[in-house]
Amino acid sequence: MDLRKLTAAGLAAKIKAKEVSVMQAVQTVFDVMEEWEGLYHCYVTVDREAVLRKAEEIQRCIGSGELTGPLAGVPVAVKDNLCTKGLLTTCSSKILGNFIPTYTAEAVRNLEKAGALVIGKTNMDEFAMGSTTETSAYGVTRNPWDADRVPGGSSGGSAAAVAAEECFAALGSDTGGSIRQPASFCGVVGMKPTYGTVSRYGLIAYGSSLDQIGPIAKDVTDCAVLLEAIASHDEKDSTSVPRKDTDFTSALTEDVQGMRIGIPRDYFGSGLDADVAEAVRGAAGVLAEKGAVVEEFDLSLVEYAVPAYYTIAAAEASSNLERFDGIKYGYRTGEYAGLHHMYKKSRSEGFGAEVKRRIMLGSFVLSSGYYDAYYLKALKVKALIKKAFDRAFSNYDLILGPVAPTTAPKLGESLTDPVKMYLGDIYTIAVNLAGLPAVSLPCGKDAAGLPVGLQLIGDCFQEKTVIRAAYTYEKARGEFGTPFAESGSVTVPEGKEG
């Protein structure tokens, strides 16, 4: 039996049935890492000894019957912006290069309560600001489908680790598409829940009104299992929403009969790659065959989401990142003349270019004289975008479209033109502005054999509709495969060894 191919739920069942030990599962992951981590670089930190100790403890608790959670013994990866007590948490930034949290993020605690074993911390764009995982201070992550390409971002390490079978599932965070877009580029399933569903306690903040933690996994079932495990009402996060309907696995049924699905005509304009458009339309056809009522409509305001988002996200980032000042934790510069100079120098040396760019923009749009024209204007546009979605959801149960305009770009192609890179987020960003749940799942490949993602967006709190449609599509689609499915399908650049 090849353990690598198992899903998280599949592995959990085998561990429960005592067919596989936790140690075997961990060893499988370590073996894959041995083979591929040198090339893909999905992780910032893996503490092998601690993982082995933990594996023994979990095995003991399973044996004694104390641990019966749905993920008991399953090795999972966690994005490096989620605090883990006693384990280095860098946010892929130099400024947190030595930060050891004194507590664990609530979502990670929930995952551990469900029995999961955190195997390591995954690489990301610095402070989650980026769409390629190239802004990490600790090197780029490569896409397992083609190592010359980016895995997407900012949760690129998590998505690549799942695709490369270097873990059985992972957590990411999504501020403007940072779970869905890398899931799309890496041919795995990623889900961003409704804002407030998963506690943000212990998530190092970027854009607090937009940030939401979610799962990245091999299939829709695993996504539902993980989301059900991490969702909770938490007093430590004042935007946490009390919900009673978080039994997401109950929605894993093949049934879209009569489901009304709208496709925004304005998502299929110029800029959308023809292969992506074809694959997404094909997926819509599959759902229609299964009994859904699929039609096109005009969502409107699509081109205003990106400028509104970057204004709001940059403003919130400039405020959230004020805490990195070289006093309580993180990097402090070596030489300085007085307190203020120390602040400035530590920050300037500790933050990378993209982070500084967004802090500068955010400080500007919040400064007196520009606040109304930029920040307030963006919040008003956000209200209009939310209204447009409300109108859409009065007619449809679900919105269907692409995740990103293209498949994964080559490494080094994106960062030179920030506005162009930001435009790559055009289909994901409005979902965060409106606080909606959405999933990304593979629906085909382009001419180069790279995965294409399908995005299904639900109304607030309607994760179950999203999961039901995603599950139905996935069953109809059949196995999507992995980068390793066929021999010779792994693209290794010349001169590089696995």
Add this chain to the structure above:
Amino acid sequence: MANIISDETIEYVGILAKLELSEEEKEAAKKDMGRMLDYIDKLGELDTEGVEPMSHVFAVQNVFREDVVTNGDMREEMLQNAPGEKDGMFMVPRTFE
């Protein structure tokens, strides 16, 4: 480029952002910010007269709790992350001369 960012603006934003940019970084920041603002100016095309700015998508309210300590004493662990520490406290550079 419609938005020309002056040296003074970059200086001022640098003070607000608590960032010390090199001359090279300043020039790049001027160009970047100008381009970004040109792009953001697109929002001006929309009539938002009478639209209430939306900070949160749900009607959130202040969440209150009793002012009691619920976490334990983690001074030692927390200070281990501090770049400067003395006598169980964070050490900062001299603030007053």
